[in-house]
Amino acid sequence: MFDDLRDLYQEVIFDHNRNPRNFRVMDDADRQVEGFNPLCGDRLTLFLKMDGDVITDASFQGSGCAISTASVSLMTEIVKGKTEAEAETLFTQFHEMTTGKEEDVNLEAIGKLAVLAGVREYPARVKCATLAWHTLDAALKNEANSISTE
Amino acid sequence: MTTFPVEKIRADFPILKEKIRNKPLVYLDNAATCQKPQAVIDSISHLYMHEYANVHRGVHTLSVKATDRYEGAREKVKNFINAKSTKEIIFVKGTTEAINLIAQTFAKANIKKGDEILITAMEHHSNIVPWQMFCEETGAVLKVAPINLHGELIYDEFEKLISDKTKLVSVVHMSNALGTINPVKKIIAAAKAKDIPVLLDGAQAIPHMSVDVQALDCDFYAFSGHKLYAPSGIGVLYGKQALLEAMPPYQGGGDMIRKVTFEETEYNALPYKFEAGTPSIADVVGLGAAIDYLSEIGMDNIAAYEAELLDYATEKAKHIEGLRIIGDAKEKGAILSFVLDKIHPHDIGTMLDSLGIAIRAGHHCAMPVMDFFEVPATARASFAMYNTKEEIDVLMNGIEQLIEVFG
Numbered sequence: 010m011f012d013d014l015r016d017l018y019q020e021v022i023f024d025h026n027r028n029p030r031n032f033r034v035m036d037d038a039d040r041q042v043e044g045f046n047p048l049c050g051d052r053l054t055l056f057l058k059m060d061g062d063v064i065t066d067a068s069f070q071g072s073g074c075a076i077s078t079a080s081v082s083l084m085t086e087i088v089k090g091k092t093e094a095e096a097e098t099l100f101t102q103f104h105e106m107t108t109g110k111e112e113d114v115n116l117e118a119i120g121k122l123a124v125l126a127g128v129r130e131y132p133a134r135v136k137c138a139t140l141a142w143h144t145l146d147a148a149l150k151n152e153a154n155s156i157s158t159e
Numbered sequence: 160m161t162t163f164p165v166e167k168i169r170a171d172f173p174i175l176k177e178k179i180r181n182k183p184l185v186y187l188d189n190a191a192t193c194q195k196p197q198a199v200i201d202s203i204s205h206l207y208m209h210e211y212a213n214v215h216r217g218v219h220t221l222s223v224k225a226t227d228r229y230e231g232a233r234e235k236v237k238n239f240i241n242a243k244s245t246k247e248i249i250f251v252k253g254t255t256e257a258i259n260l261i262a263q264t265f266a267k268a269n270i271k272k273g274d275e276i277l278i279t280a281m282e283h284h285s286n287i288v289p290w291q292m293f294c295e296e297t298g299a300v301l302k303v304a305p306i307n308l309h310g311e312l313i314y315d316e317f318e319k320l321i322s323d324k325t326k327l328v329s330v331v332h333m334s335n336a337l338g339t340i341n342p343v344k345k346i347i348a349a350a351k352a353k354d355i356p357v358l359l360d361g362a363q364a365i366p367h368m369s370v371d372v373q374a375l376d377c378d379f380y381a382f383s384g385h386k387l388y389a390p391s392g393i394g395v396l397y398g399k400q401a402l403l404e405a406m407p408p409y410q411g412g413g414d415m416i417r418k419v420t421f422e423e424t425e426y427n428a429l430p431y432k433f434e435a436g437t438p439s440i441a442d443v444v445g446l447g448a449a450i451d452y453l454s455e456i457g458m459d460n461i462a463a464y465e466a467e468l469l470d471y472a473t474e475k476a477k478h479i480e481g482l483r484i485i486g487d488a489k490e491k492g493a494i495l496s497f498v499l500d501k502i503h504p505h506d507i508g509t510m511l512d513s514l515g516i517a518i519r520a521g522h523h524c525a526m527p528v529m530d531f532f533e534v535p536a537t538a539r540a541s542f543a544m545y546n547t548k549e550e551i552d553v554l555m556n557g558i559e560q561l562i563e564v565f566g
Contacts, residue, residue, distance in 0.1 A: 074503035
């Protein structure tokens with residue numbers, strides 16, 4: 010019945026929505042930033058544990074739609090062990106994938122995150138997918154403890 | 160009552176024939192904005208093709224024709240809401256501008272530091288933010304009457320908040336997020352007993368029921384054209400003549416003046432005093448056409464039919480496991496706000512869209528209402544006179560399917 014939506018709601022997304030990974034408060038976090046999407050009211054808190062410029066642990070709390078929950082869940086998995094620079098590169102690639110032209114995107118480089126490529130066809134939902142990454146970006150730049158997609 | 164001619168009405172709305180994602184459009188986002196009948200679309204193109212010029216200015220034939228159409232629409236609005244005079248009908252951009260106009264003129268002239276403005280906890284942002292801005296500027300105080308878990312105003316609490324300091328009561332006639340219809344007659348009577356003027360935000364109420372401003376005895380009534388099957392960008396502020404006369408003007412410019420010298424300016428008479436600049440002429444004409452169209456059908460017939468639709472939808476929704484209706488006031492208009500267990504409203508919105516169903520997912524510009532019900536957002540199906548029970552079946556079937564997919 011929802012055949013048209015298969016590209017958007019892939020099984021991996023349902024899986025991460027049902028069982029979000031790294032869904033916990035991190036008491037000893039080095040960075041803690043809140044992300045807010047005023048369009049839909051979604052809020053998430055991202056926690057990072059750093060060792061020098063390496064992200065050694067990432068977790069989150071909050072509630073959002075399936076797309077935003079899956080996005081932040083996948084993100085916390087993939088950035089663990091990455092340097093700040095590597096995480097920033099992923100952010101750029103993710104941003105290009107969800108908003109930019111298809112030919113610009115190296116889907117291999119971003120691995121599992123490719124399941125979120127489908128949001129490109131749904132402009133109203135792009136911010137659901139990118140909220141997590143904007144929050145990470147703010148956490149890495151250490152510039153604010155609260156960011157908004159607007 | 161004779162059967163409501165819904166099929167005939169549907170045929171008058173060209174957009175209802177559209178396919179969305181290869182499915183017939185089921186448009187259930189009427190509380191956000193309504194679709195337009197052919198008569199409204201035609202009235203606008205007819206004006207531009209045959210009768211368009213600026214109003215209240217030229218002596219030439221077209222200007223006279225355009226002015227006649229424009230002022231004719233004002234007469235229609237006056238009759239539609241049963242105002243005493245066309246002087247009481249001010250054309251604005253919409254409800255938001257109407258409320259801001261009151262804040263900038265009436266409130267500035269009459270409400271001072273320490274005075275209170277009373278609203279309710281179910282207001283749209285447009286009946287919150289202008290008052291917050293006003294209070295910030297003047298030191299006046301905004302008071303908010305609470306609601307209960309049905310989404311109804313707790314009337315006793317409201318009455319307790321009316322004090323000697325209250326200088327304006329500004330309440331929504333029908334809530335956009337919950338569908339609640341407020342006991343406005345009682346509210347107005349209570350305010351009148353203390354000589355407090357009342358502004359009603361009629362944006363949602365106006366397309367769903369007949370509104371008689373004299374019977375209500377409200378001082379101001381604000382509504383938007385685009386929720387009344389008329390174009391966007393046009394709305395109405397009704398005000399009692401004596402109050403409007405005493406108010407300072409809103410914006411300065413052409414049409415709102417009688418005489419200008421560099422030393423002083425004499426303002427124009429009502430309603431022009433509040434209509435600076437060239438107005439949205441064609442949209443006003445479109446509003447007049449929408450009112451003609453609705454008057455033919457009859458607002459009471461529309462209200463009865465929509466009540467049937469709401470009952471039908473509510474009954475069906477109650478049988479869906481995991482669905483929680485947000486707002487089940489006894490007095491309620493054709494709005495069904497709901498949340499689903501573990502499925503975010505945005506996912507509901509996208510899923511239903513793939514079936515051709517347009518609903519609203521979000522906070523409905525009523526974030527305090529969302530906070531009260533402790534939800535980030537709701538899904539909202541809002542009905543209009545052109546909706547059918549079959550469409551509600553499509554909606555409910557879609558909801559059941561998506562629950563299964565998310566399961």
